[in-house]
Amino acid sequence: VIPGxxxxxxxxxxxxxxxxxxxxxxxxxxxATSDVDALxxxxxxxxxxxxxxxxxxxxxxxxxxxxxxxxxxxxxGSTEPALRYAxxxxxxxxxxxxxxxxxxxxxxxxxxxxxxxxxxEEIPLYEDRVSALNRAIExxxx
Amino acid sequence: MTQxxxxxxxxxxxxxxxxxxDDHPLCRRALERGDEVLASDPSEPARDGDPTVEQVRQLxxxxxxxxxxxxxxxxxxxxxxxxxxxxEAAERASYERHLELEKDLVPPLKLRxxxxxxxxxxxxxxARHLGLDPEAIAPRIDWPETLAVDGYEQPRYxxxxxxxxxxxxxxxxxx
Numbered sequence: 001v002i003p004g005x006x007x008x009x010x011x012x013x014x015x016x017x018x019x020x021x022x023x024x025x026x027x028x029x030x031x032a033t034s035d036v037d038a039l040x041x042x043x044x045x046x047x048x049x050x051x052x053x054x055x056x057x058x059x060x061x062x063x064x065x066x067x068x069x070x071x072x073x074x075x076x077g078s079t080e081p082a083l084r085y086a087x088x089x090x091x092x093x094x095x096x097x098x099x100x101x102x103x104x105x106x107x108x109x110x111x112x113x114x115x116x117x118x119x120x121e122e123i124p125l126y127e128d129r130v131s132a133l134n135r136a137i138e139x140x141x142x
Numbered sequence: 143m144t145q146x147x148x149x150x151x152x153x154x155x156x157x158x159x160x161x162x163x164d165d166h167p168l169c170r171r172a173l174e175r176g177d178e179v180l181a182s183d184p185s186e187p188a189r190d191g192d193p194t195v196e197q198v199r200q201l202x203x204x205x206x207x208x209x210x211x212x213x214x215x216x217x218x219x220x221x222x223x224x225x226x227x228x229x230e231a232a233e234r235a236s237y238e239r240h241l242e243l244e245k246d247l248v249p250p251l252k253l254r255x256x257x258x259x260x261x262x263x264x265x266x267x268x269a270r271h272l273g274l275d276p277e278a279i280a281p282r283i284d285w286p287e288t289l290a291v292d293g294y295e296q297p298r299y300x301x302x303x304x305x306x307x308x309x310x311x312x313x314x315x316x317x
Contacts, residue, residue, distance in 0.1 A: 006159040007205075013155070014212045017219045024153050025145035026169040032144070039146045040217065043169065044210035046176030047156045052202045053175075054159045066193045069201045073186075076208045083215045090219065090226045097229035104236045111243045115289075119251040122288055126258035128281050133265035136279045140272045 007055040010048065011072045015079040017086065149217055179206045241299075249296045256291045 013019075028039050052069065059065045153165075160168060182203040190197070262283065266276040300308070 006155070010152075010155050011205075011209055011212075013151075014209065014216050017216060017223075019149065019151045019220060021220045021223055022150045023147040023221065024150050024165070025147050026153070026165065027143060027145055028173060029170050032173065034144045036144065036146055037214075039144070039173070040148065041210055041214055042176035042180060043146060043148065043172050044152075044176070044213040044217075045179040045206050046172030046174065047152065048209040048213070049175040049179050049202065049206035050156060050172060051159055052206060056198070056202065062193045062195060062198050065198045066189075066201060069198070069205050072205050073208065076205070076212055080208075080212055080215075083212060083219065087215050087219045091222075094222075094226045094229040097226075097233045101229065101232045101236045104233075104240050108236065108239055108243060111248055115248060116243075116251065118289055119248075119255055119291075123251065123255055123258065125281060125283065126255065126262060129262050129283055130258060130265060132279050132281060133262065133269055133276065136274055137265065137269055137272060140269070140274055 005055040005058075005068065006051040007048065007072055008068065008075070010051050011075045011079075014076070015083060017083070147221070149220055152213060152217070175206075176210075179203045179210075182207075244297065245299055252291045252294045253296060255289065256294050259288075259292055 026043065028043075033039060052072075055068060056065050059068060156168065156172065157163075157165075163171075183200060184204070184207060186204050187197055187200045193201070269276045269279065
C-alpha cells in the first residue's frame with residue numbers, strides 16, 4: 001500500500017527470526033511494574049502504535065488509513081502461526097532435552113560419586129580376603 | 143533498577159521513525175501509548191462503510207496489540223535462539239558420558255567384584271572342608287555392608303548395523 005511505511009515495514013519484519021539477538025536494555029519510569037514480560041508487551045504495543053501514528057499521519061483520509069491498517073493485520077495474520085509454531089516447537093524440544101539431561105545427570109552423578117568409588121573401595125578388600133584365605137588353606141594343607 | 147531487554151533491531155526501527163528523541167523519553171512515550179492500547183477494546187473492529195476517526199483509532203490499537211503479541215513471540219524466539227542447540231549439545235555430552243560409564247567403566251568393576259565375591263565363597267567353603275573357621279581369617283568381609291553384585295550380568299550393546307542384521311535375520315526366518 002505504502003512502500004517504506006514504518007508500520008508496514010515493522011510488521012513485515014516480524015516474521016524474520018534470523019535477526020541478530022543483541023538487545024538494548026530500556027529503563028521504565030520509576031514506579032512502573034517490575035514484571036519485565038508485562039513491560040515488554042506494553043512497550044511493544046506502544047512501539048507499534050507510535051509506528052502506526054507515524055505511518056497514518058502521512059495519509060489524508062480514513063479509508064486509506066483503514067486500508068493500511070488492514071494490510072498490516074493481514075501480514076500479522078499470515079506470520080503469526082509460523083512464528084508461534086516455531087517458538088512452541090523449539091521451546092518444547094529444548095525443555096524435553098533439558099529434562100533428559102537432568103535425569104541422566106542424576107544417574108551419572110550416582111555412578112561417578114557413589115557406585116564407582118564404592119566398587120573401587122571394595123575390590124581391594126575382596127582381593128585381600130582371597131589372598132588371606134589362600135594362605136590359610138595352603139598352611140592347612142602343609 | 144528494572145531493565146527491559148528489547149531486540150536492538152526492534153528498538154532501532156522505532157528510533158528511525160522518531161529521530162532526535164533520546165531512548166529514555168522515547169521509551170516513556172512508548173509505554174504511555176502502550177497503556178492506552180492495552181486499555182482499549184481488544185476485539186477487532188468490524189468493517190462498516192467509510193470508517194470514522196474513532197473506528198480508525200480502534201483499529202490502530204487492535205493492530206498495535208496484535209503486532210505486540212507477535213513481537214513478543216519473535217523476541218522469545220530470537221533471544222533464546224541458543225537454548226535448543228545448547229540443550230542438544232548437553233544431551234549429547236550426557237549420553238556419551240552415560241554410555242561410557244555403563245559400557246566401559248562400571249561393568250568391568252562389577253564383574254571383577256562379582257568374580258572375587260564368588261571366589262571368596264568358594265575358598266571359604268574349601269577352608270571349612272579343611273577344618274578351618276573362615277570367620278577367624280582376617281580380613282573379614284561385612285557382607286551386608288557391601289554391594290550385592292552377584293546377579294550382575296553385563297549389558298549387551300549393539301551397533302545399528304548389528305540391530306539391522308538381527309531384524310533382517312528375524313524376518314528371513316518368518317518367511
